[in-house]
Amino acid sequence: MKVKASAPSNIALIKYMGKTNETNLPSNSSLSYTLEHLRTFVEIESTQHNDSWEALPGLEPITLNETGLKKFLAHFDRLKNLWEVPGHFLIRSANNFPADCGLASSASSFAALTKATYELARTVRPQLQVSDAELSRLSRMGSGSSCRSFFSPWAVWSAEGAKPVEINLELEHAVVIVAGGAKSVSSSQAHKRVPSSLLFSGRTQRAEQRLVKLEASLANKEWQECFEICWTEFWDMHALFETSQPAFGYMTPGSIEVLARMRGIWQTSGDGPLVTMDAGANVHLLLRKDQVSKARVWLGGLNALTSWPRQ
Ligand code: PMV
Numbered sequence: 001m002k003v004k005a006s007a008p009s010n011i012a013l014i015k016y017m018g019k020t021n022e023t024n025l026p027s028n029s030s031l032s033y034t035l036e037h038l039r040t041f042v043e044i045e046s047t048q049h050n051d052s053w054e055a056l057p058g059l060e061p062i063t064l065n066e067t068g069l070k071k072f073l074a075h076f077d078r079l080k081n082l083w084e085v086p087g088h089f090l091i092r093s094a095n096n097f098p099a100d101c102g103l104a105s106s107a108s109s110f111a112a113l114t115k116a117t118y119e120l121a122r123t124v125r126p127q128l129q130v131s132d133a134e135l136s137r138l139s140r141m142g143s144g145s146s147c148r149s150f151f152s153p154w155a156v157w158s159a160e161g162a163k164p165v166e167i168n169l170e171l172e173h174a175v176v177i178v179a180g181g182a183k184s185v186s187s188s189q190a191h192k193r194v195p196s197s198l199l200f201s202g203r204t205q206r207a208e209q210r211l212v213k214l215e216a217s218l219a220n221k222e223w224q225e226c227f228e229i230c231w232t233e234f235w236d237m238h239a240l241f242e243t244s245q246p247a248f249g250y251m252t253p254g255s256i257e258v259l260a261r262m263r264g265i266w267q268t269s270g271d272g273p274l275v276t277m278d279a280g281a282n283v284h285l286l287l288r289k290d291q292v293s294k295a296r297v298w299l300g301g302l303n304a305l306t307s308w309p310r311q
Contacts, residue, residue: 002045003119007111009038009103010148010155011173011284013230013276014211015237018203019191024144028207029158031165031214032148033286035173037307040108042093042116051076051088059094062105067186075110075142076117082138083121083128091116097305103175103278106187110146114139136162144191154218156211167218171286174273174299174306178254179281185248187279190241197243199236206236223288227266227274234276241279250281258283258302265298273298 010032018027041056051073055061064072076091093112095105114135122128130138132150140147140162148155151164153171185193194200210229217225242249259275262285266272273285273295287295292308304310 001123002043003116003123004041004043005112005115005119006039006041007108007115007146007149008152009035009040009097009105009108010145011035011103011276011278011286012145012148013274013286014207014214014233015278016144016157017191017237017240017279018194018200019144023141025159026144026157028204029156029211030145030148030207031154031156031211032145033154033171033173034149034152035103035307036152037173038095038097038103038108040093040095040105040112042091042109042112044089044091044116044120047088047090049088049090051080051091053091053093056092056094059096060098062094062099062109071142072109072113075113078141079114079117079121079138083117083125085117085121085124089120098177103282106143107145107149110142111136111139111149114142114146133161133163145187156215165215167215169218169221170289171274172289172292172295172307174285174287174295174304176258176283176285176299177303177305178258178283179252183250183280185241185250185279190248190279193244193246193248194240196245197240199240199243203236203240207233223274224266224270227272230274230276237279238277250279251277252281255281255283262298 012030012032014031016026016030019025020027043056053069053072118130118135136147136150147162148157154165154167155162156165210233214229262272262275273287276284
């Protein structure tokens, strides 16, 4: 018997950074766009041995370090206990996007694991019915940002939990890959460190205010306003990193070059993509559908993974 599930990644425009407890309750609300084309696939099958994980063949290989593996299996165990699933299982997972592209693959991984474990639980207890809101809440305990991956295309995650948000705007996504290799500070560590920054004071209010403004600007299609809010927001988060004690950071000269190019595009043409960065060096762009042909020029010479076919 084998169960399968997949879940998308998401990119936050208002960032979840800082948490108030170990079950990943956030210091501030966040807003994200779900990246349906960038997914994690999970398969679970029973085994005689202890619960274990391996890479699912045929897709982009994931490597999990010891901490990552522990977190993943601990989440599986939590769900198994909750839904009273007996026995031991082999979990296989992989992404359809490369591991080095600076995507919060923990979001899609934990969302997909939560969904697959739910499917598994339903094989034992077919009457079990769990809503997306509850699956999202459970997934949050494994990885905070994963709770937004249950709603598409836009999700907001506040103190009450994550939910879909009505914004009538479908976008394209590109991530400019400027650096490979593992991060020296994980996002889990980043959440713990940012309160040590003197700039952390006021962070919650700044993020909440931006969220309200961004939701309105997206709904009204005030594109430049959206760009300005997203730009300020990711710099706010990266400034927290660089002013934490001890300081840390993710931007490389390559990131700065891409950011400068995008700002130049906005300055010369009064139009451009929404720009954001996660806890990584790569630069994420969200574009309106009518910008895709221009984006071929904007991205010229850059190594980018795009939601549209590129030649
Ligand atoms: O879910 P975590 O603990 O990997 O946190 C991710 C945090 C950011 O990606 C930096 C921002 C966000 O809201 O996704």
